[in-house]
Amino acid sequence: MGQDIVIVGGAIMGSSLAWWLTELGHPPARITVVERDPTYAACGTAFSNSCIRQQFGNPLNVAISRFGVEFIRNFQAYMGDDRVPPVHLHAFGYLYLAGDAAQAERLHQAQAVQAAAGAATRLMTPDQIAAEWPFYDLDGVVLGSHGPVDEGYFDGTTLFEWWRRLARDRGVRFVAGEVTGIDTRGGRVQGVRLADGTRLGAGIVVDAAGTRGAQVARMAGLDLPIEPRKRYTWVFEAAHPLDRDLPLTIDPSGIHCRTDGSLYMAGATPDPDPAVDPDDFAGDWSIWEDRVWPALAARIPAFEEIRIRRAWVGHYDFNTLDANAILGPHPGLEGFLVMNGFSGHGLQQSPAMGRGLAEWIVQGRYVSLDLTPFGVDRVLRDEPFPELAVI
Template sequence: MAERVVIVGGAIMGSSLAWWLTELGHPAGAITVVERDPTYAACGTAFTNSCIRQQFGNPLNVRISQFGISFLKDFRRHMGDERVPEVHLHPFGYLYLADNEAMADRLRRAHAVQVAEGAGTRLMTPEEIAAEWPFFDTDGIVLGSHGTRDEGYFDGTTMFDWWRRIAAERGVTYLHDEVTGINTAGGRVRGVRLASGTRLEADIVVNAAGTRGAQIARMAGLDLPVEPRKRYTWVFSAKTPLPRDLPLTIDPNGFHVRTDGALYMAGATPAEDPAVDPDDFAGRWEIWEEVVWPAMATRIPAFEELRVEQSWVGHYDLNVFDANAIVGEHPDLPGFMILNGLSGHGLQQSPALGRGLAERIVHGRYESLDLTPFGPERLLTGVPFPELAVI
């Protein structure tokens, strides 16, 4: 008899896992996805900036992104359905800027990791940056790191929609309800209780609840170092558009900005960055005029005259232990699996992590990429598996 799988959370990670489980042969009728908001209006997936990069400092994250790129570049074939549209990558690349030697050394170390994994990253002097993108003011910059290929924007919403749609068509149950408790009788997962009063029996419960991941873990008597953190986004038009695409530029002054079609998109982390309620999307919008815009106009003088067209606050499910994904079965509770703590990398990592956990469930082991270092065991031993390149 196939193991009964309940996935808590139906957004990008939960739907990736559901689709991959069916793709690897797990009976769809034994899979239930419980989603508290089937509109997905306030989930992390809804507010994503939908970009992918290979400029990580952790080699496993580089390999995960490389699979993500190959998957989305050949999305229709992977999905095996002619109705599915292609997902196009807009490859403007990422450009990390360093304004001191310590930061430059971090870029050099990360560059060595990336090149060893086959990424197309190049280090650039301030003079080289100014020659290629003359609109930058490189005053104070000592080094840059630019991804020359397979980095940029893609339509992650399409990927999510088709994972969810095809999983449901194959027979996966998507249930509009909310998990309120987890049955751990006998020291292992037995099922979940729902707000509707329903009880679902399960052999495996997967915590893919994003910013609510710590809440779900507490229902099982476990601690998960995942906190919702606010991240700000602005979409704006410039009076004087730039003469070419703007790479996704990560500035040492605390903002990032990129081309967004005919517009531009900027983002920032607030200086005060406490954990917040998963339903708290209120913004302190004064940081735009007081902090972000002045710094951005200093780096790119053409942005001194612009108009904000749209803005929003989204959330990271931030792993405050080491800013890296937590994936796998919790050693203290058999049957309780975690797909959480993506720390802003969820959309780009969803193809590989959904596949990996599906392999673990179906085959009992990772077969494509060894995701063992992401396991929750490190939370108990206190030995981090860090990712420092978090935007």
């Protein structure tokens, strides 16, 4: 019953898929998760800011987030194990700020999509923003978009740990090793080879390798438009803390910042933003003084006096075609499935994406949400399925 499955990559996506496969009835003993670094110290999951939002411009991404919130709020019930703790969602909301007419029009269009998909987002004038959060300097802001419910921080580490733990308890095998080859015969996958010479036979191989997703695909002679891209995060304390939660504020400059307990967390994309080696986590920290702090202090004057507590560089598995996930079977090799290219949305999308791909494997089709538009076919046709609301 069921084919042997090898999942390449055991971080948030691989662990979600492994658990969902067992939940939907695939024999756990026929599932192997291969992870090159079982400490997970440098995976995208480890460096994630662990937030979820409804404010996407693509209706399918909104639906995915709506399920994500449902899963987070009902995590214990979904997991069905008395040991599992609840996952708290600190719903401070996201606040997108538009600095010109073109940005405002994008907010209008996106909010219409969100409302049609059932999200409770709202457009706000500068006066309305100032009334609710008087600490902003709104010079140059023409419009805002805010999610008052179901947006904010959640403990993604708990999801990750319990998906992995319960999958293992049910009989899924987690193997420490590096995949160095994909075995094929007659146009279909046969399994994988590891650096230590081990061969794992499988009728299905899932590429859930994050920033190494394109490397794994090339082992099978396939190309994916996925690149590791650096993303910077700083956690700081303010000499004059704000008197209320700071929504995850996306400034027109692209800098973003939010409440982080009693501290604050800011993030930025480097400019230029080249592809990097998956092991390159070095930072050009001049970006803070040159661009990030000036933008923060201009938008929130209370942040003129702050002290950095810690900072790090993480990676997105960035889909250069359309900044959207690539999910499902690759038509170039039967049995080779892709679960990659999440472009910074992976943690919040992991409940729905794990469920969806497990449905496709076990039931032969997507059941709960039709995730077909994320398929590899669009990549091969060079037809983007775009998501413009990328942070």
